[in-house]
Amino acid sequence: MTRPLYEAKAEFFRTLGHPARIRVLELLSERDHAVHELLEQIEIEPSNLSHQLAALRRTGLVTQSRRDGQVIYSVAVPEVRDLLMAARVILQAVIDDQATLSAELGAPATSES
Amino acid sequence: MTRPLYEAKAEFFRTLGHPARIRVLELLSERDHAVHELLEQIEIEPSNLSHQLAALRRTGLVTQSRRDGQVIYSVAVPEVRDLLMAARVILQAVIDDQATLSAELGAPATSES
DNA sequence: TGTTGACTTGAACAAATGTTCATGTTATAA
DNA sequence: TTATAACATGAACATTTGTTCAAGTCAACA
Structure with missing residues (x-):
């Protein structure tokens, strides 16, 4: 049941293995960003970005929150x-x-x- | 011509994003290993391991050398x-x-x- | 209540990766 | 010189990921 650690590690690194996701993490490691702010920096369609953010959320690297109508992302760790x-x-x-x-x-x- | 840095970063992380490759790097970061030694530790077919080692070589993370009939791998950095x-x-x-x-x-x- | 802006989600298709199998190379030993 | 052990490589197929498009949610606002 408990998945070997090296599988988890591999998954973790795979999550970092995408240009848009790397850029998101770099931007977020400076400060929190709303999705539309990320969109200004990263040339990618909104829907695509959303999928990439979802991937980062799934592995627990970022967290979401809502502030006056916008969705704000932060690095979790x-x-x-x-x-x-x-x-x-x-x-x-x-x-x-x-x-x-x-x-x-x-x-x-x-x-x- | 010069590929954006975040592409290189992503590729770099993708290279780490495979269970066998992670294990190889962990073993090599302890000490150099011959391919057959890696094979003893990692449950994977020889040909598959060879492909994974090739991937690590391509991104410059490991290097190869020959010592009496065996191929020895080392971490490059x-x-x-x-x-x-x-x-x-x-x-x-x-x-x-x-x-x-x-x-x-x-x-x-x-x-x- | 109906819009609109800001995002998310699902599904379909496209592209990249991974695995296997067959074959090739290299060095050593018989 | 031919076996054999130890690896590498290429190509075919399988699996995973990525991208796009259409549709959906959610909260303020008109």
């Missing part, structure tokens, strides 16, 4: 910010690695064989 | 470990949140309305 930063660091490291590698391949005369 | 830890923390927070919530829903007599 403050650590989301840390995660996004950790990811940024790795991503940068990987990109640098690849740049170095292709520089070595592209200009092999630089040093040794 | 040491920070992977940090990321997995950060994810663990969030995941736990989210799970706790949900547990609290369902406890409140399930046993509403505990305190206030």
